[in-house]
Amino acid sequence: MRLLILGGTSEASALARRIADRPDLDAVLSFAGRTQSPVPPPIPFRVGGFGGITGLKAYLVEHKTNAVIDATHPFAARMSRNAAAACRDLRLPLAVLTRPAWRSQPGDRWTSVAEMAAAVQALGDRPRTAFLTVGGLQLAAFAQAPHHRYIVRTIEPPDAIRSLPFHRLVLARGPFSIEDEIALIRDERVDVLVTKNSGGGATEAKLAAARALGIEVIVVERPAPEAVPTFDTIDGILAWIEAHRAAP
Ligand code: NAP
Numbered sequence: 001m002r003l004l005i006l007g008g009t010s011e012a013s014a015l016a017r018r019i020a021d022r023p024d025l026d027a028v029l030s031f032a033g034r035t036q037s038p039v040p041p042p043i044p045f046r047v048g049g050f051g052g053i054t055g056l057k058a059y060l061v062e063h064k065t066n067a068v069i070d071a072t073h074p075f076a077a078r079m080s081r082n083a084a085a086a087c088r089d090l091r092l093p094l095a096v097l098t099r100p101a102w103r104s105q106p107g108d109r110w111t112s113v114a115e116m117a118a119a120v121q122a123l124g125d126r127p128r129t130a131f132l133t134v135g136g137l138q139l140a141a142f143a144q145a146p147h148h149r150y151i152v153r154t155i156e157p158p159d160a161i162r163s164l165p166f167h168r169l170v171l172a173r174g175p176f177s178i179e180d181e182i183a184l185i186r187d188e189r190v191d192v193l194v195t196k197n198s199g200g201g202a203t204e205a206k207l208a209a210a211r212a213l214g215i216e217v218i219v220v221e222r223p224a225p226e227a228v229p230t231f232d233t234i235d236g237i238l239a240w241i242e243a244h245r246a247a248p
């Protein structure tokens with residue numbers, strides 16, 4: 001069975017590790033190419049966009065792909081939309097492997113917003129110190145509010161950092177501990193955290209730290225998911241693969 005796994009997440013990498021020794025599954029893991037030095041997976045991989053829906057369909061036909069697993073990040077909405085459209089047109093099975101969204105707990109002070117521009121607005125007029133853990137691509141939105149001080153944490157230096165006049169850049173890759181998150185928030189005198197509702201264990205310590213210190217969290221909620229079978233465990237997706245492998 002030929003599989004295309006759309007990746008760029010720890011879930012996709014975990015799936016690749018689980019199926020690496022399955023001779024019956026001929027899987028390719030696809031990366032967008034955003035990270036300079038991705039960790040090479042234990043299965044064949046490719047890097048770079050397909051060229052929209054048309055390019056993805058051409059790839060799927062050329063490689064005689066039997067099924068697609070969309071294990072992209074919950075905020076990679078364009079790729080998910082393209083995968084849904086291409087698989088619908090080609091009548092190929094498609095499933096999503098994702099992580100559950102974070103949910104607020106007692107003691108949290110969350111402000112939920114639908115998009116990054118609304119998160120910028122929610123910071124308000126009074127100058128504050130905001131801890132931004134939103135990735136590099138959408139940082140430029142915060143240039144609209146240059147009166148705040150920004151503590152920006154990304155894995156690689158983001159180009160848009162230049163658009164924030166008053167900032168400190170922290171380059172780090174999760175997982176992070178609650179103790180370290182509390183220390184960072186205290187040392188930098190952070191009074192508001194801004195995050196996407198990415199879900200997952202590697203970066204959720206910041207939420208517990210914010211809860212412990214009683215600071216506000218502005219949460220950008222996920223874009224609407226595609227209407228396709230969705231699993232949040234590797235076992236779930238493997239059962240789905242099995243069902244489609246057995247299908248004629
Ligand atoms: P996006 O906005 O949904 O996608 C933009 C374009 O990038 C797509 O149309 C596609 O180009 C290409 N692309 C995206 N994912 C791809 C993949 N796995 N393989 C090949 N091409 C891909 O995506 P994004 O938000 O920029 O995310 C890019 C990558 O980073 C994804 O792999 C995602 O899983 C990962 N990631 C994203 C976030 C986030 O917050 N958005 C966080 C962590 C990791 P074509 O149209 O040319 O095919």
